[in-house]
Amino acid sequence: MHQLVLAASTATVLAVWAFVGVRILLVARRTRGFAEFSLGLSCFLLGGLAVPTSAMAHLSVPSSIAPAIGITSAIVTMTGFTLLFAFTARAFHFQERWAMALVWAMALYGLFYVIGNGQSWLAVETRVDSSALQRQWAPFTICPALVGFSWTGLEAARQYRMMRRRFALGMADAVVTNRMLLWGLLSAVAIGDALFAGTFLYLGSPLGREIQQVITGMGTIVASVCLVLAFAPPKAYLRWVRRVGAES
Amino acid sequence: MSATAVFDNACSQLEERTSLDRLEARGTVRLALKTAGLEPGKVTKEQMLTVLERVLPGELESRGIDQAESICSTIGNDLPDTAATDVESPEAVFARLGGS
Numbered sequence: 139m140h141q142l143v144l145a146a147s148t149a150t151v152l153a154v155w156a157f158v159g160v161r162i163l164l165v166a167r168r169t170r171g172f173a174e175f176s177l178g179l180s181c182f183l184l185g186g187l188a189v190p191t192s193a194m195a196h197l198s199v200p201s202s203i204a205p206a207i208g209i210t211s212a213i214v215t216m217t218g219f220t221l222l223f224a225f226t227a228r229a230f231h232f233q234e235r236w237a238m239a240l241v242w243a244m245a246l247y248g249l250f251y252v253i254g255n256g257q258s259w260l261a262v263e264t265r266v267d268s269s270a271l272q273r274q275w276a277p278f279t280i281c282p283a284l285v286g287f288s289w290t291g292l293e294a295a296r297q298y299r300m301m302r303r304r305f306a307l308g309m310a311d312a313v314v315t316n317r318m319l320l321w322g323l324l325s326a327v328a329i330g331d332a333l334f335a336g337t338f339l340y341l342g343s344p345l346g347r348e349i350q351q352v353i354t355g356m357g358t359i360v361a362s363v364c365l366v367l368a369f370a371p372p373k374a375y376l377r378w379v380r381r382v383g384a385e386s
Numbered sequence: 387m388s389a390t391a392v393f394d395n396a397c398s399q400l401e402e403r404t405s406l407d408r409l410e411a412r413g414t415v416r417l418a419l420k421t422a423g424l425e426p427g428k429v430t431k432e433q434m435l436t437v438l439e440r441v442l443p444g445e446l447e448s449r450g451i452d453q454a455e456s457i458c459s460t461i462g463n464d465l466p467d468t469a470a471t472d473v474e475s476p477e478a479v480f481a482r483l484g485g486s
Contacts, residue, residue, distance in 0.1 A: 229479040303423030
Protein backbone atom coordinates (compact mmCIF):
# COMPACT_ATOMS: atom_id res chain seq x y z
CA MET A 139 0.00 0.00 0.00
CA HIS A 140 2.68 2.46 0.99
CA GLN A 141 4.65 1.74 -2.18
CA LEU A 142 1.53 2.60 -4.17
CA VAL A 143 1.12 5.92 -2.37
CA LEU A 144 4.83 6.64 -2.76
CA ALA A 145 4.76 5.88 -6.48
CA ALA A 146 1.58 7.93 -7.01
CA SER A 147 2.92 10.89 -5.08
CA THR A 148 6.28 10.81 -6.89
CA ALA A 149 4.60 10.71 -10.28
CA THR A 150 2.28 13.52 -9.22
CA VAL A 151 5.15 15.72 -8.07
CA LEU A 152 7.08 15.23 -11.29
CA ALA A 153 4.17 15.87 -13.63
CA VAL A 154 2.27 18.56 -11.78
CA TRP A 155 5.10 20.70 -10.52
CA ALA A 156 6.94 20.58 -13.85
CA PHE A 157 3.73 21.45 -15.74
CA VAL A 158 2.80 24.32 -13.42
CA GLY A 159 6.39 25.54 -13.32
CA VAL A 160 6.52 25.76 -17.12
CA ARG A 161 3.10 27.41 -17.22
CA ILE A 162 4.25 30.13 -14.81
CA LEU A 163 7.48 30.55 -16.80
CA LEU A 164 5.38 31.17 -19.91
CA VAL A 165 3.53 33.87 -17.97
CA ALA A 166 6.93 35.32 -17.01
CA ARG A 167 7.99 35.40 -20.65
CA ARG A 168 4.94 37.51 -21.43
CA THR A 169 5.01 39.79 -18.37
CA ARG A 170 8.81 39.96 -17.87
CA GLY A 171 8.03 39.69 -14.16
CA PHE A 172 10.83 38.45 -11.89
CA ALA A 173 8.31 37.07 -9.37
CA GLU A 174 6.75 34.88 -12.05
CA PHE A 175 10.18 33.80 -13.32
CA SER A 176 11.52 32.88 -9.87
CA LEU A 177 8.39 31.00 -8.80
CA GLY A 178 8.02 29.16 -12.09
CA LEU A 179 11.64 28.06 -12.22
CA SER A 180 11.60 27.13 -8.51
CA CYS A 181 8.56 24.87 -9.03
CA PHE A 182 10.15 23.28 -12.08
CA LEU A 183 13.50 22.66 -10.39
CA LEU A 184 12.27 21.53 -6.96
CA GLY A 185 9.34 19.46 -8.16
CA GLY A 186 10.31 18.45 -11.66
CA LEU A 187 14.08 17.91 -11.52
CA ALA A 188 15.31 17.59 -7.94
CA VAL A 189 13.54 14.29 -7.21
CA PRO A 190 14.47 12.46 -10.43
CA THR A 191 18.09 13.66 -10.44
CA SER A 192 18.50 12.56 -6.84
CA ALA A 193 17.04 9.14 -7.66
CA MET A 194 19.15 8.86 -10.83
CA ALA A 195 22.30 9.69 -8.87
CA HIS A 196 21.61 6.90 -6.40
CA LEU A 197 20.67 4.40 -9.13
CA SER A 198 23.72 5.20 -11.26
CA VAL A 199 26.15 4.18 -8.48
CA PRO A 200 28.79 2.76 -8.94
CA SER A 201 29.17 4.17 -12.46
CA SER A 202 31.59 7.05 -13.00
CA ILE A 203 28.78 9.48 -13.83
CA ALA A 204 27.10 9.07 -10.42
CA PRO A 205 29.01 11.96 -8.77
CA ALA A 206 28.20 14.28 -11.69
CA ILE A 207 24.49 13.47 -11.42
CA GLY A 208 24.63 13.82 -7.63
CA ILE A 209 26.27 17.23 -7.86
CA THR A 210 23.76 18.28 -10.51
CA SER A 211 20.95 17.25 -8.17
CA ALA A 212 22.47 19.36 -5.39
CA ILE A 213 22.75 22.38 -7.69
CA VAL A 214 19.17 21.93 -8.91
CA THR A 215 17.80 21.62 -5.36
CA MET A 216 19.65 24.58 -3.88
CA THR A 217 18.90 26.78 -6.90
CA GLY A 218 15.24 25.87 -6.51
CA PHE A 219 15.21 26.87 -2.86
CA THR A 220 17.10 30.10 -3.55
CA LEU A 221 14.51 31.01 -6.19
CA LEU A 222 11.72 30.26 -3.68
CA PHE A 223 13.34 32.76 -1.29
CA ALA A 224 13.72 35.23 -4.18
CA PHE A 225 10.04 34.88 -5.09
CA THR A 226 8.97 35.50 -1.49
CA ALA A 227 11.18 38.56 -1.21
CA ARG A 228 9.98 39.97 -4.54
CA ALA A 229 6.28 39.27 -4.01
CA PHE A 230 5.92 40.30 -0.39
CA HIS A 231 8.81 42.66 0.39
CA PHE A 232 9.85 44.36 -2.85
CA GLN A 233 13.02 46.44 -2.48
CA GLU A 234 13.32 45.73 1.26
CA ARG A 235 16.93 45.10 2.18
CA TRP A 236 16.35 42.54 4.93
CA ALA A 237 14.40 40.36 2.53
CA MET A 238 17.19 40.54 -0.06
CA ALA A 239 19.69 39.68 2.66
CA LEU A 240 17.73 36.47 3.36
CA VAL A 241 17.89 35.57 -0.32
CA TRP A 242 21.65 36.10 -0.40
CA ALA A 243 22.00 34.06 2.81
CA MET A 244 20.13 31.19 1.16
CA ALA A 245 22.31 31.47 -1.95
CA LEU A 246 25.43 31.30 0.20
CA TYR A 247 24.03 28.33 2.14
CA GLY A 248 23.29 26.63 -1.16
CA LEU A 249 26.82 27.23 -2.39
CA PHE A 250 28.33 25.63 0.70
CA TYR A 251 25.85 22.75 0.45
CA VAL A 252 26.81 22.05 -3.17
CA ILE A 253 30.52 22.17 -2.37
CA GLY A 254 30.18 19.87 0.66
CA ASN A 255 27.67 17.52 -0.92
CA GLY A 256 29.74 17.40 -4.10
CA GLN A 257 32.83 16.39 -2.18
CA SER A 258 30.84 13.61 -0.49
CA TRP A 259 29.59 12.36 -3.87
CA LEU A 260 33.17 12.11 -5.14
CA ALA A 261 33.87 9.61 -2.35
CA VAL A 262 30.85 7.39 -3.10
CA GLU A 263 31.73 3.91 -4.36
CA THR A 264 28.69 1.75 -3.54
CA ARG A 265 24.93 2.21 -3.14
CA VAL A 266 25.44 1.73 0.59
CA ASP A 267 27.69 4.80 0.44
CA SER A 268 25.11 6.83 -1.52
CA SER A 269 22.31 5.84 0.89
CA ALA A 270 24.47 6.92 3.80
CA LEU A 271 25.28 10.17 1.96
CA GLN A 272 21.60 10.93 1.41
CA ARG A 273 20.85 10.31 5.10
CA GLN A 274 23.82 12.43 6.14
CA TRP A 275 22.82 15.38 3.97
CA ALA A 276 19.04 15.14 4.35
CA PRO A 277 18.84 17.56 7.32
CA PHE A 278 20.68 20.18 5.24
CA THR A 279 18.07 19.76 2.49
CA ILE A 280 15.15 19.81 4.92
CA CYS A 281 16.40 23.02 6.57
CA PRO A 282 15.94 25.38 3.58
CA ALA A 283 12.60 23.70 2.85
CA LEU A 284 11.41 24.43 6.41
CA VAL A 285 12.71 28.00 6.43
CA GLY A 286 11.66 28.80 2.86
CA PHE A 287 8.12 27.48 3.08
CA SER A 288 7.67 28.88 6.60
CA TRP A 289 8.61 32.34 5.37
CA THR A 290 6.46 32.28 2.27
CA GLY A 291 3.61 30.56 4.13
CA LEU A 292 3.52 33.14 6.91
CA GLU A 293 3.58 35.98 4.38
CA ALA A 294 0.75 34.36 2.42
CA ALA A 295 -1.30 33.80 5.58
CA ARG A 296 -0.88 37.44 6.58
CA GLN A 297 -1.81 38.69 3.13
CA TYR A 298 -4.79 36.36 2.93
CA ARG A 299 -6.13 37.66 6.24
CA MET A 300 -5.93 41.24 4.92
CA MET A 301 -7.30 40.32 1.50
CA ARG A 302 -10.36 38.69 3.06
CA ARG A 303 -11.16 41.97 4.76
CA ARG A 304 -10.57 43.92 1.54
CA PHE A 305 -12.74 41.45 -0.37
CA ALA A 306 -15.61 42.06 2.08
CA LEU A 307 -15.42 45.74 1.12
CA GLY A 308 -15.13 45.08 -2.60
CA MET A 309 -11.43 45.93 -2.76
CA ALA A 310 -10.02 42.49 -3.62
CA ASP A 311 -10.67 39.84 -6.24
CA ALA A 312 -12.13 36.50 -5.13
CA VAL A 313 -9.82 34.40 -7.33
CA VAL A 314 -6.64 36.22 -6.27
CA THR A 315 -7.68 35.99 -2.61
CA ASN A 316 -8.27 32.25 -3.06
CA ARG A 317 -4.88 31.92 -4.79
CA MET A 318 -3.16 33.48 -1.78
CA LEU A 319 -4.99 31.03 0.52
CA LEU A 320 -3.92 28.06 -1.62
CA TRP A 321 -0.27 29.18 -1.61
CA GLY A 322 -0.42 29.41 2.19
CA LEU A 323 -1.99 25.94 2.44
CA LEU A 324 0.60 24.48 0.09
CA SER A 325 3.36 25.97 2.22
CA ALA A 326 1.83 24.56 5.41
CA VAL A 327 1.71 21.08 3.85
CA ALA A 328 5.31 21.42 2.65
CA ILE A 329 6.37 22.35 6.18
CA GLY A 330 4.52 19.33 7.56
CA ASP A 331 6.16 17.04 5.01
CA ALA A 332 9.60 18.40 5.84
CA LEU A 333 9.02 17.96 9.57
CA PHE A 334 7.74 14.41 9.10
CA ALA A 335 10.64 13.51 6.86
CA GLY A 336 13.07 14.96 9.38
CA THR A 337 11.42 13.26 12.34
CA PHE A 338 11.27 9.80 10.84
CA LEU A 339 14.59 9.99 9.01
CA TYR A 340 16.59 8.46 11.77
CA LEU A 341 13.99 6.04 13.16
CA GLY A 342 15.38 2.58 12.89
CA SER A 343 12.14 0.74 12.26
CA PRO A 344 11.02 -0.03 8.71
CA LEU A 345 7.46 0.59 9.92
CA GLY A 346 8.40 4.13 10.94
CA ARG A 347 9.85 4.83 7.51
CA GLU A 348 6.77 3.37 5.82
CA ILE A 349 4.50 5.58 7.91
CA GLN A 350 6.62 8.59 7.00
CA GLN A 351 6.54 7.73 3.30
CA VAL A 352 2.74 7.33 3.28
CA ILE A 353 2.11 10.55 5.18
CA THR A 354 4.56 12.67 3.22
CA GLY A 355 3.35 11.07 0.00
CA MET A 356 -0.23 12.06 0.78
CA GLY A 357 0.97 15.52 1.78
CA THR A 358 2.76 15.86 -1.53
CA ILE A 359 -0.45 15.03 -3.39
CA VAL A 360 -2.39 17.62 -1.37
CA ALA A 361 0.29 20.25 -2.04
CA SER A 362 0.20 19.42 -5.75
CA VAL A 363 -3.58 19.89 -5.81
CA CYS A 364 -3.17 23.28 -4.13
CA LEU A 365 -0.51 24.21 -6.70
CA VAL A 366 -2.75 23.37 -9.64
CA LEU A 367 -5.80 25.12 -8.20
CA ALA A 368 -3.69 28.19 -7.44
CA PHE A 369 -1.76 28.59 -10.69
CA ALA A 370 -3.39 26.37 -13.33
CA PRO A 371 -6.98 26.08 -12.14
CA PRO A 372 -9.74 24.47 -14.17
CA LYS A 373 -12.37 26.95 -15.36
CA ALA A 374 -15.01 25.16 -13.32
CA TYR A 375 -12.99 25.79 -10.17
CA LEU A 376 -12.66 29.50 -11.01
CA ARG A 377 -16.42 29.72 -11.60
CA TRP A 378 -17.00 28.06 -8.22
CA VAL A 379 -14.64 30.50 -6.46
CA ARG A 380 -16.32 33.50 -8.06
CA ARG A 381 -19.81 32.15 -7.26
CA VAL A 382 -18.91 31.52 -3.61
CA GLY A 383 -17.30 34.95 -3.47
CA ALA A 384 -20.38 36.63 -4.89
CA GLU A 385 -22.68 34.84 -2.45
CA SER A 386 -20.61 35.72 0.61
CA MET B 387 1.97 61.94 -3.43
CA SER B 388 3.04 58.72 -1.74
CA ALA B 389 0.72 56.24 -0.08
CA THR B 390 2.04 57.31 3.32
CA ALA B 391 1.06 60.88 2.44
CA VAL B 392 -2.51 59.71 1.77
CA PHE B 393 -2.63 58.33 5.30
CA ASP B 394 -0.97 61.42 6.78
CA ASN B 395 -3.31 63.74 4.90
CA ALA B 396 -6.43 61.87 6.05
CA CYS B 397 -5.21 61.93 9.66
CA SER B 398 -4.41 65.65 9.52
CA GLN B 399 -7.82 66.45 8.12
CA LEU B 400 -9.53 64.30 10.73
CA GLU B 401 -7.64 66.09 13.49
CA GLU B 402 -8.65 69.50 12.06
CA ARG B 403 -12.33 68.64 11.62
CA THR B 404 -12.97 66.82 14.91
CA SER B 405 -12.09 67.04 18.57
CA LEU B 406 -9.58 64.22 18.22
CA ASP B 407 -5.96 65.07 18.91
CA ARG B 408 -3.14 63.95 16.63
CA LEU B 409 -2.54 60.59 18.32
CA GLU B 410 -6.26 59.80 18.51
CA ALA B 411 -6.83 60.75 14.88
CA ARG B 412 -3.93 58.62 13.62
CA GLY B 413 -4.94 55.73 15.83
CA THR B 414 -8.54 55.85 14.62
CA VAL B 415 -7.56 55.94 10.95
CA ARG B 416 -4.98 53.20 11.52
CA LEU B 417 -7.64 51.03 13.16
CA ALA B 418 -10.06 51.66 10.31
CA LEU B 419 -7.39 50.68 7.79
CA LYS B 420 -6.61 47.51 9.72
CA THR B 421 -10.30 46.59 9.76
CA ALA B 422 -10.32 47.04 6.00
CA GLY B 423 -7.21 44.91 5.55
CA LEU B 424 -4.97 47.82 4.56
CA GLU B 425 -1.62 49.17 5.70
CA PRO B 426 -1.03 52.91 6.33
CA GLY B 427 2.18 52.98 4.32
CA LYS B 428 0.64 51.35 1.25
CA VAL B 429 -2.93 52.63 1.05
CA THR B 430 -3.96 54.30 -2.21
CA LYS B 431 -6.38 57.18 -2.58
CA GLU B 432 -9.06 54.88 -4.00
CA GLN B 433 -8.70 52.49 -1.06
CA MET B 434 -8.79 55.34 1.44
CA LEU B 435 -12.00 56.65 -0.18
CA THR B 436 -13.62 53.24 0.40
CA VAL B 437 -12.48 53.25 4.01
CA LEU B 438 -13.82 56.78 4.46
CA GLU B 439 -17.15 55.71 3.04
CA ARG B 440 -17.63 52.34 4.69
CA VAL B 441 -15.42 51.92 7.75
CA LEU B 442 -14.29 55.18 9.32
CA PRO B 443 -17.78 56.62 9.98
CA GLY B 444 -18.53 53.69 12.29
CA GLU B 445 -15.25 54.18 14.12
CA LEU B 446 -15.93 57.89 14.62
CA GLU B 447 -19.50 57.30 15.81
CA SER B 448 -18.23 54.82 18.38
CA ARG B 449 -15.99 57.63 19.65
CA GLY B 450 -18.91 60.04 19.97
CA ILE B 451 -18.07 62.12 16.90
CA ASP B 452 -21.19 63.71 15.37
CA GLN B 453 -21.80 63.95 11.62
CA ALA B 454 -19.20 61.26 10.99
CA GLU B 455 -20.36 60.53 7.43
CA SER B 456 -20.26 64.18 6.46
CA ILE B 457 -16.77 64.61 7.93
CA CYS B 458 -15.47 61.52 6.12
CA SER B 459 -17.00 62.69 2.84
CA THR B 460 -15.28 66.06 3.18
CA ILE B 461 -11.95 64.40 3.96
CA GLY B 462 -12.33 62.26 0.86
CA ASN B 463 -13.00 65.28 -1.35
CA ASP B 464 -9.73 66.86 -0.24
CA LEU B 465 -7.51 63.81 -0.49
CA PRO B 466 -4.57 64.22 -2.88
CA ASP B 467 -4.01 61.86 -5.78
CA THR B 468 -1.61 58.99 -5.18
CA ALA B 469 1.55 59.06 -7.26
CA ALA B 470 2.39 56.03 -9.38
CA THR B 471 4.85 53.75 -7.66
CA ASP B 472 7.25 51.04 -8.69
CA VAL B 473 6.38 49.00 -5.59
CA GLU B 474 3.96 46.28 -6.49
CA SER B 475 1.57 44.81 -3.98
CA PRO B 476 1.59 41.06 -3.29
CA GLU B 477 -1.98 41.06 -4.60
CA ALA B 478 -0.83 42.44 -7.95
CA VAL B 479 1.90 39.79 -8.19
CA PHE B 480 -0.49 36.96 -7.38
CA ALA B 481 -3.03 38.34 -9.85
CA ARG B 482 -0.46 37.93 -12.66
CA LEU B 483 0.56 34.42 -11.55
CA GLY B 484 -2.77 33.04 -12.66
CA GLY B 485 -1.92 34.01 -16.20
CA SER B 486 -4.27 37.00 -16.35
